[in-house]
Amino acid sequence: MELKLKLTDYRTDVHNNWCPGCGDFGILSAIQQALFEMQLEPSKVAIISGIGCSAKTPHYVNAYGIHTLHGRAIPYATGIKLANPELEVIVAVGDGDGLGIGAGHFVHAGRRNVDFTVVMYNNEVYGLTKGQAAPTLGKGVKTKSLPKPNINLSVNPILLAFASGYTFIARGYSYEVKHLKDLIKQGIMHKGSAFIEVIQPCPTYNDIHTKEYWAGKGNIDPKTGKEVPRYYKLEETGYECIITNDTTEEEYLAKISKFIQKALESGNRVPIGVFYRDLRYETYEERLASRMPSYKYYPPAKQKIADIAGNPITKADKILEEFAV
Amino acid sequence: MDKPFGYSWLIGGAQGSGIERGASVFINAIASAGYYVFGKREYYSNIMGEHSYYYVRFDKKPVFSHIEKYNILAAYDAETVFRHSLESLPESAIIFNSMHRNVRLSEIPTIEKRLRNDISKRLKIEPNKLTLQMILEEAEKNGVKIFPIDYNAILNEIFRKTGESLSDLTRMNNVIAVASSLALLKLDFDSFVKGVIKTFGSKKNVVELNRMAGELAYQQVESKGYANEFKIKLEKLGNKNKRYIINGNQAVAIGKILAGCRFQTYYPITPATDESNFLEAHENVELSDYAAQAINEEKEHLQSQGSIVVMETEDEIAAITMATGAALSGARASTSTSGPGFSLMVEGLGWAGMNEVPVVVTLYQRGGPSTGMPTRNEQGDLRFAIHAGHGEFPRIVLAPGDIEEAIYDTIRAFNYAERYQLPVILMLDKYLANSVKSVENLDLTKNKIDRGFILSENDILKLKQEGKEYKRFELTDNGISPRIFVGTKGAVFWNTGDEHDELGHITEDPVIRDKMMEKRMNKLITAYNEIPFDVKLNHFQAIKPAITLVSWGSNKGVILDLIEILKGEGIEVEFIQLRLLNPFPSNELKQVLEGKRWVDIENNYSAQLAGLIKENTGLAPDYYIVKYNGRPISLDELYIAVESILKGEAPIRQVLRGGT
Ligand SMILES: Cc1ncc(C[n+]2csc(CCOP(=O)(O)OP(=O)(O)O)c2C)c(N)n1
Ligand SMILES: [Mg+2]
Numbered sequence: 002m003e004l005k006l007k008l009t010d011y012r013t014d015v016h017n018n019w020c021p022g023c024g025d026f027g028i029l030s031a032i033q034q035a036l037f038e039m040q041l042e043p044s045k046v047a048i049i050s051g052i053g054c055s056a057k058t059p060h061y062v063n064a065y066g067i068h069t070l071h072g073r074a075i076p077y078a079t080g081i082k083l084a085n086p087e088l089e090v091i092v093a094v095g096d097g098d099g100l101g102i103g104a105g106h107f108v109h110a111g112r113r114n115v116d117f118t119v120v121m122y123n124n125e126v127y128g129l130t131k132g133q134a135a136p137t138l139g140k141g142v143k144t145k146s147l148p149k150p151n152i153n154l155s156v157n158p159i160l161l162a163f164a165s166g167y168t169f170i171a172r173g174y175s176y177e178v179k180h181l182k183d184l185i186k187q188g189i190m191h192k193g194s195a196f197i198e199v200i201q202p203c204p205t206y207n208d209i210h211t212k213e214y215w216a217g218k219g220n221i222d223p224k225t226g227k228e229v230p231r232y233y234k235l236e237e238t239g240y241e242c243i244i245t246n247d248t249t250e251e252e253y254l255a256k257i258s259k260f261i262q263k264a265l266e267s268g269n270r271v272p273i274g275v276f277y278r279d280l281r282y283e284t285y286e287e288r289l290a291s292r293m294p295s296y297k298y299y300p301p302a303k304q305k306i307a308d309i310a311g312n313p314i315t316k317a318d319k320i321l322e323e324f325a326v
Numbered sequence: 327m328d329k330p331f332g333y334s335w336l337i338g339g340a341q342g343s344g345i346e347r348g349a350s351v352f353i354n355a356i357a358s359a360g361y362y363v364f365g366k367r368e369y370y371s372n373i374m375g376e377h378s379y380y381y382v383r384f385d386k387k388p389v390f391s392h393i394e395k396y397n398i399l400a401a402y403d404a405e406t407v408f409r410h411s412l413e414s415l416p417e418s419a420i421i422f423n424s425m426h427r428n429v430r431l432s433e434i435p436t437i438e439k440r441l442r443n444d445i446s447k448r449l450k451i452e453p454n455k456l457t458l459q460m461i462l463e464e465a466e467k468n469g470v471k472i473f474p475i476d477y478n479a480i481l482n483e484i485f486r487k488t489g490e491s492l493s494d495l496t497r498m499n500n501v502i503a504v505a506s507s508l509a510l511l512k513l514d515f516d517s518f519v520k521g522v523i524k525t526f527g528s529k530k531n532v533v534e535l536n537r538m539a540g541e542l543a544y545q546q547v548e549s550k551g552y553a554n555e556f557k558i559k560l561e562k563l564g565n566k567n568k569r570y571i572i573n574g575n576q577a578v579a580i581g582k583i584l585a586g587c588r589f590q591t592y593y594p595i596t597p598a599t600d601e602s603n604f605l606e607a608h609e610n611v612e613l614s615d616y617a618a619q620a621i622n623e624e625k626e627h628l629q630s631q632g633s634i635v636v637m638e639t640e641d642e643i644a645a646i647t648m649a650t651g652a653a654l655s656g657a658r659a660s661t662s663t664s665g666p667g668f669s670l671m672v673e674g675l676g677w678a679g680m681n682e683v684p685v686v687v688t689l690y691q692r693g694g695p696s697t698g699m700p701t702r703n704e705q706g707d708l709r710f711a712i713h714a715g716h717g718e719f720p721r722i723v724l725a726p727g728d729i730e731e732a733i734y735d736t737i738r739a740f741n742y743a744e745r746y747q748l749p750v751i752l753m754l755d756k757y758l759a760n761s762v763k764s765v766e767n768l769d770l771t772k773n774k775i776d777r778g779f780i781l782s783e784n785d786i787l788k789l790k791q792e793g794k795e796y797k798r799f800e801l802t803d804n805g806i807s808p809r810i811f812v813g814t815k816g817a818v819f820w821n822t823g824d825e826h827d828e829l830g831h832i833t834e835d836p837v838i839r840d841k842m843m844e845k846r847m848n849k850l851i852t853a854y855n856e857i858p859f860d861v862k863l864n865h866f867q868a869i870k871p872a873i874t875l876v877s878w879g880s881n882k883g884v885i886l887d888l889i890e891i892l893k894g895e896g897i898e899v900e901f902i903q904l905r906l907l908n909p910f911p912s913n914e915l916k917q918v919l920e921g922k923r924w925v926d927i928e929n930n931y932s933a934q935l936a937g938l939i940k941e942n943t944g945l946a947p948d949y950y951i952v953k954y955n956g957r958p959i960s961l962d963e964l965y966i967a968v969e970s971i972l973k974g975e976a977p978i979r980q981v982l983r984g985g986t
Contacts, residue, residue: 042815049651060832063818066819066820067820070674073673080649081651083589084588084652105640108640293610295610301655302588307774307777311775315612315613320580321770324571324765325569326357326524
């Protein structure tokens with residue numbers, strides 16, 4: 002098969018100023034590869050980010066790139082997508098961005114199930130402001146950037162995404178680029194809100210959960226005596242959690258309790274892969290179309306509002322009649 | 327004060343007991359009889375139980391404002407009588423429930439201590455001894471006529487006839503008060519029925535019950551001979567023009583529909599929400615034949631339909647950012663809020679300014695600061711709207727002064743937002759939002775739609791053929807760069823809240839920074855040069871004005887009414903109403919204001935407009951009339967304030983304190 006678009010078509014020549022060895026490079030690369038493999042026209046794709054190191058991603062991707070405000074990427078993306086559902090929308094957020102200042106938006110996106118993919122760069126720190134504790138940093142952890150150990154509990158992004166209503170929930174690792182690329186592709190193809198948490202080592206500020214840590218440094222398998230990675234791939238264990246309209250109550254409970262177990266796994270065996278798929282709910286776009294039949298064909302961005310002479314074409318006379326005396 | 331104020335009617339009762347409905351029956355009855363009306367609603371931030379009231383002023387000629395005095399007080403609870411009976415005009419009437427005569431002031435928990443003490447002091451009777459009868463007698467001393475109505479007799483009669491539950495029937499006390507008022511005014515019963523039908527519409531049973539209640543009230547007024555004791559008699563007038571009764575929230579919503587707004591976001595807040603609710607109720611819109619021709623045939627069944635996505639967001643930050651996102655995709659998009667919500671929106675406003683996104687924010691001012699007085703009026707956000715946000719970025723601030731302007735300026739707001747690629751703040755206030763007015767001669771075809779400098783896919787193709795790159799923030803002389811929508815084929819762009827280059831990538835280069843800053847700010851100069859004089863300000867001229875009144879926003883109505891009253895007394899005054907508040911129309915204002923003796927009139931403490939005028943023109947007012955007690959300026963109090971200035975008896979600053 003001949004591919005029309007090359008991988009380089011998704012790159013820009015903007016100087017990348019992430020720190021050397023930053024986990025963000027892997028995520029950027031996975032996004033570009035996913036777009037490339039899906040042969041998505043750059044002008045059909047919009048990447049929306051908040052603020053942080055992670056938020057610079059759009060500048061490095063040749064697609065519509067909307068670098069917004071700290072925590073607000075999701076509502077911007079919601080507006081962009083609902084006004085023009087033809088777009089492929091990817092939302093790139095940091096852990097502070099998405100679960101600190103933007104936690105409210107993160108939760109509410111789940112209620113809507115807008116057809117976009119939220120990729121959360123989880124480095125457990127506020128990278129761009131020099132390494133303060135992010136909401137995902139565990140209690141008692143003291144990264145080298147912290148004057149004192151963290152005294153807050155951490156939030157579990159996978160469980161929060163589930164509680165919020167995201168219909169596709171996954172976790173990737175930024176040094177498993179191919180695996181991550183596949184997750185992103187699945188997220189894009191999923192109809193509804195997809196959430197992908199990405200474990201992203203921050204070589205500058207997070208000296209606890211480093212690339213080496215994840216690769217298995219000091220994590221000796223007693224059987225083989227060899228270091229083994231601190232993550233494993235869910236799909237390799239045969240795990241799957243898909244909820245459909247045919248899922249019985251009993252099956253549902255069994256699946257969800259399994260899901261929760263997986264979501265809670267931490268320490269030396271952290272799962273990556275697809276945790277959860279829920280195929281029961283229509284997208285927000287479909288909900289809108291069921292109330293407004295024309296939405297499907299003429300979403301807000303595609304509607305004509307004036308004739309050639311600039312006269313409004315929306316009829317207001319009938320509406321005005323409601324007020325006639 | 328005996329002035330040609332027309333007629334004034336007041337209905338009061340507990341919040342949730344149907345004040346607004348009752349007022350609607352009255353207004354529609356009077357309007358269908360050919361009268362011009364103005365209606366103002368006052369209510370507490372409360373769902374049920376607190377006192378709420380509605381003033382209606384009406385006349386054979388147009389009326390634009392209220393007075394804080396009535397010809398008829400229509401009360402169906404005791405509190406209304408205690409609160410309002412001493413604000414009467416000469417020879418006015420009080421309609422009340424005859425059962426309430428012995429209710430004592432101390433028995434009404436919803437009257438504030440301050441007010442209870444004032445009433446008690448005024449009558450020199452302790453609250454626990456002061457009965458409704460006593461306050462009525464006090465009112466009678468001022469020439470007021472009292473008309474007890476036996477509400478219960480009416481309800482019992484309907485109960486006997488229909489078997490409806492009595493507790494349900496008490497909901498019609500409001501309509502009994504209305505019908506009694508109309509009977510007292512000797513307006514034909516038909517007009518009353520029209521008011522009921524307009525208000526309750528499709529609910530046949532409700533219409534019938536209210537008609538019955540009205541009929542019995544008319545009979546009671548008749549049998550007691552009340553009508554003869556009351557001087558005012560309303561004839562039915564011939565209606566020449568088609569008229570509408572619209573409030574400010576509805577006017578803005580109509581403007582948005584017409585302007586082609588297709589994406590509205592909101593987080594609930596008084597007094598803004600009604601606008602969004604109205605839009606949601608009308609989310610499927612009809613399009614003219616032009617749209618039908620322009621689209622292809624397979625979609626034929628939808629040819630004449632459009633849709634407005636109305637989103638209730640999780641907060642106001644989401645509201646403005648979501649609307650901005652929709653605008654980036656190419657929809658005309660807006661949000662609507664009041665002070666507390668606008669405070670939250672500020673970061674989004676700055677981002678839209680930085681990225682040159684056309685987004686419209688309707689800002690309905692209410693009493694501030696903080697939660698302030700959520701349901702009361704103020705014009706305290708002028709400075710805030712103009713300056714909101716860190717750093718410097720261009721925005722346009724427009725403030726319509728009445729219902730018609732609210733419709734037209736809303737359309738303008740979207741045009742300016744797109745033409746100059748910036749956020750536009752459309753400022754109203756609670757008074758304008760919640761007041762209704764008779765509107766005629768509306769011309770919905772008068773405003774065109776101007777979407778500004780937008781490149782199509784073909785334009786992009788041409789650019790490419792010429793070997794040029796599309797640049798979202800291309801530097802131009804007038805500051806306006808070519809805009810494309812996210813999703814336009816053949817191109818991409820970047821946005822960022824960081825300073826950026828022509829492509830939209832982050833830069834901290836001092837040279838580019840200067841160019842970008844100047845480009846953005848230049849758009850205000852372009853806008854200033856292009857926006858016509860009569861949008862910037864309204865100048866109501868007089869040949870030999872005794873004084874010049876300067877104001878903005880919803881004060882327009884009361885000032886225009888005052889001008890008419892003064893004219894009747896042989897006094898000419900002129901009025902300058904600022905409508906474009908940013909960029910400030912300095913030259914135009916100077917042209918009409920320089921050398922004049924003038925009065926600044928505002929609904930805020932610090933005379934924010936006067937400050938702006940001084941800053942932009944160097945001109946300072948000779949007098950100030952300000953009001954910040956949460957109540958809009960009434961015609962009667964403004965008359966007194968301006969009269970004292972004309973007589974040379976006024977201090978430089980007068981604070982109006984009217985309203986209950
Ligand atoms: C409203 C606001 N508050 C604070 C900041 C400062 N700030 C910039 S980046 C950042 C933290 C980003 O952390 P995260 O979202 O985890 O992204 P990362 O840099 O780690 O990728 C903060 C607090 C800001 N830009 N805006
Ligand atoms: Mg982070």
